[in-house]
Amino acid sequence: MGLLSKIFRTGIVTEAIPPGDPQIVHLVREVDRRSRRLFGRALGIREVDAGSCNGCEIEISGLMGPVYDSERFGFHFVASPRHADLLLVTGPVTRNMEVPLRKTYEATPSPKLVVAVGDCAHTCGVFKGSYAVAGSVDQIIPVDVFVDGCPPEPADILRGILTALGRS
């Protein structure tokens, strides 16, 4: 019962998202009203690591924790792209991950959204020009929102997803 008493002593630790730097989140194209209404409150997110250093992954995993709590917005992380509505892509797309990324995008049922997280996903970051990199994410699959940062804070990533949904 020590666990339960500790839970009650700790209380709810979820924080409200602070307003952030508007430069970090880039909306590439406006999401149509139908998708916005559809995903506005229930969104399945599939995270795709297209060759990242895992820095962004660590920040994304913070989203599921009690402090940032993405679930309160109706987001839940899913195991299969077939269950997903939004792909959260990280990393410069390495040559080995190019085809898997395309296949993941293809496996996701439409309507679907893509949010590219991190500098690598936007501009290939420090790996730009490397022989192992095929290109940034928008050169492989269509992207709706970029979230800059190396790595971006979890609050920025949340803001990026909310921007994709038209809920800023």
Place this chain on the structure above:
Amino acid sequence: MTDLTLFTLMIGGYVGGALAACLFSRGALARWLAGVGAITGGAAALALGGGKLFDWSSASFTRIEVMGKTSIAGPLQGAGVVLIAHPLSALFLAIVGAIAIPAALYSIGYARDWEGRRSLRTPGVMLNLFLLSMSLVPLAESIFWFVLFWEGMAISSYLLVMTEADEPETVSAGNWYLGMTQFGLGFILAAFFLLLPPDGSGDFTALAKHASTLSPGLKSLVFVLALVGFGSKAGLVPLHVWLPSAHPAAPSHVSALMSGVMIKLGVYGVLLFGLRLLGGGPAWWGGLVLALGAVSALLGVLYALMEHDLKRLLAYHSIENIGIIFIGVGAGMMFLSYGLPALAVLGFVGGLYHTINHACFKGLLFLGAGSVLHATHTRNMEEMGGLIKRMPRTALFFLVGAAAISALPPLNGFVSEWVVFQALLGGATIPKREVAVLMPVAVAMLALASGLAAACFVKAFGITFLGIARSHEAEQAHEVPASMQVAMAALALACVVLGAAAYAMVPALARVVGGLAGLPPASAVTVGWSLGMPLSAPGAVGQISPLSILLGLVVLLAAIPMALWLFRASRALRVSDTWGCGRIAQTPRMQYTAAAFAEPLRRIFAALYRPTEDVSIDFHPESRYFVQSIAYRAHIVPWFERYLYDPVIHRVIAWAARVRAIQSGSLHAYLTYLVVALVIMLALLVLWGS
């Protein structure tokens, strides 16, 4: 049609088919004539048996003597073939006829494979003779005719098993089969002869009368001998070892007949002795049958789980279902001895209902396995896959059979298992507490067996038909000829109908056992039914309506898409690759295999299986970091073969080798043996004479 006409038609059909196969041994004409003969015989048998069962024909059944009374005393006396003196015979005759029709129809298409390679004479003749002897075994009313038809059945089925004798495993299977049938026959004959009345009449009524004068110990001995003899035919553990080798070795329609009908005649034999001849007995008889049944059910399905040969898997499931039948029969016998007639009727009804149902769905499954074998030329599940797209109708019928054997409502397998469950649940009212507490054990074993059966058939159907083809043959598979499809369709339909028609089947089966061994006659026990649908029994503690369940499921299945359309759900659909975490290509080897599917259960029941694994890895010659191929073999310990049969067989062979020393080849020694034997016999005669 009077009974005599139907009887003549049945004999005529079978004999005609046999003659036709004898005369024309090649070509489509041979196949069709042999098949049509068998179908005619089967239809007549079904009409004859079914008519008695459901009281269609108004003619009263009398004792019709085909051969007439002979003046030879002894076991041959009174040896006319009697025409269905009892409904129990009618039931088994109906089962033979019902499965004979689809099996014979199937054989017409199946035998096309043999043309040019084998003569169709033996299979055609033996099929008809097999069906003939199986139809006449339940009708026989004296020892002589019973044993004659029993042996006829054994020998014709042996010859049928050996049809494809160019494979060594077939020969071995045939030897095992022949050995076990003769072993069983020995016990059956012993049981019969112990019951012979002093005047030597072999007629069953005389036997029953004499049996009532025997001491309880002798009666028990007779019952145990009969149980061993008929149990070995039925496939009760531990006398089951011939089943998994003989049934796969035989051509598929023969497997269907053997598994669906022939082993049921073992059940008939036990009922004949237990109820008719011996008139019931102490509770431990029923308890023994129940225990053997429960063990067979569990062991059968546990071994079936580990099989990847489709027909061997089905053969082990036959052992499991025979176990379930004997659970019902055993429970019935126990209730009978404790003076609970209504529950006893329920137990027997459950066992007999499962007999009919198993004949249908096992026949269907074997015909389906035969179709798969016909199309892919392999029985190994690990080489199949994706057949549902290439053989859609076979897959559908096999699915119906798989669902039926897994006891899924509303099909027939569920209904008969429900009746057996209800009989066992009623066992709580047995007066002796220590015995009554064994009923929950049986319930648990039955439930586990049926759960594992469902798991096994997900594996069997899933690996065989679903997914991607694992071999070239599976990729090239084609649908089977129409006659084979129609045969399977008929059995699939029967599975559905027999489940829904429970309200008619159960009273009919109650009438079958009514009047035997002190069970109340049919009119006194109303395993009630109404024009509506519920199935309820006074001794039972439950009420279901399979027909309503079937209708309800059909209505719901239709209503859901309509509701989706009504609420304007999206109807978009896109075809894409299987999701494999983005891998580049998908090969058949990336799928689950049958061994992998059963692996959790192999580990859980490792105490029984004692599994061993053999992994051999071939490395690239250049470096140990590159693997060229990996071979994985998994083995389980075959307990009965290794620790029961092999020692006995070796002991017998060792003794035989020693006795062989007598055959010295020397004429002098043989003459000495003769003289010594003569002297001993004369001495004995003199001693007895004085």
Place this chain on the structure above:
Amino acid sequence: MPLPTGYTVAIAQTALALLLAPGLVGLIRWLKARLQNRRGAPVWQPYLELRKLFAKEVVVSSNASWLFRAAPFVVFASTVAVALLVPVLAVPLPFDSVGDLLVVVYLLLLGTFFLALAGLDPGSAFGGMGSSREMTVAALSEPTVALAIFALALGAGSTNLGQIVARTMADPAAAVSPGYLLAFGALFVVTLAENGRLPVDNPATHLELTMIHEAMILEYSGRYLALIEWSAWLKVLLFFSLLGNLFVPWGVATVLTWAALGWALATLLAKLVVLAVALAVFETRVAKLRLFRVPELLAVSFVLAVLAITVSFLVR
């Protein structure tokens, strides 16, 4: 005897079960979130998920056959059929004589059977793994369920659900008899196993090697996924109704009047909330068992069921 409005009540209670099921699962998730010190999604989140899924496109594998597309309907139909048989609001209802507890168990097995086949159909390794594990767990929980039914039927004299409920209401002392309590424990463990809850299976996992139920549905999307998820949630509600109404039947309406039905609804909601809280706390407290420890857990529940039977026998 079927009462005049019996059929209406039966259909209404099934519709009610269907409508409440997502809310129940939403409540469990909300409670778990709060126990994890976070706000979590609102209780009505599963409704929003269903609405979204019904509007999405379905992507089907090229290796899949008609069975893949038919399985969600079979699963949903069999679960709704069970909902028609389980006493949610009132007894006795006209469908009571159509199916008893054994029919309920095997109808659920029908759904599991087809879902397992659908896992094997696309030819993916995950699906095969999920099917294999799911059938193993289902097969191993069968004896426990059968014995628990036996224990209940011994007391009630029938396996029909209406009879069991009526008998417990008539004889309140039976509800606290050791036999019933042990049977409740056994059935609670079976509820966890059959519905894929911790410690048998984590419904929120996204690690495929730890999945049992989720692995079979990885290929499903859109309306098919919606039907399967809804069936799974309905199954949770039905198991909770069975646990609540068979063992603590007070509140279940025995006459079909508006007052009785209203009271039945209120007590049903109360029982569901209590069980939801119990499940949420339990799931927070335990960790998931590795797959080959699950048979041990099921063996424990089997032993509980055996004890239930033995006690019932001795007490009679």
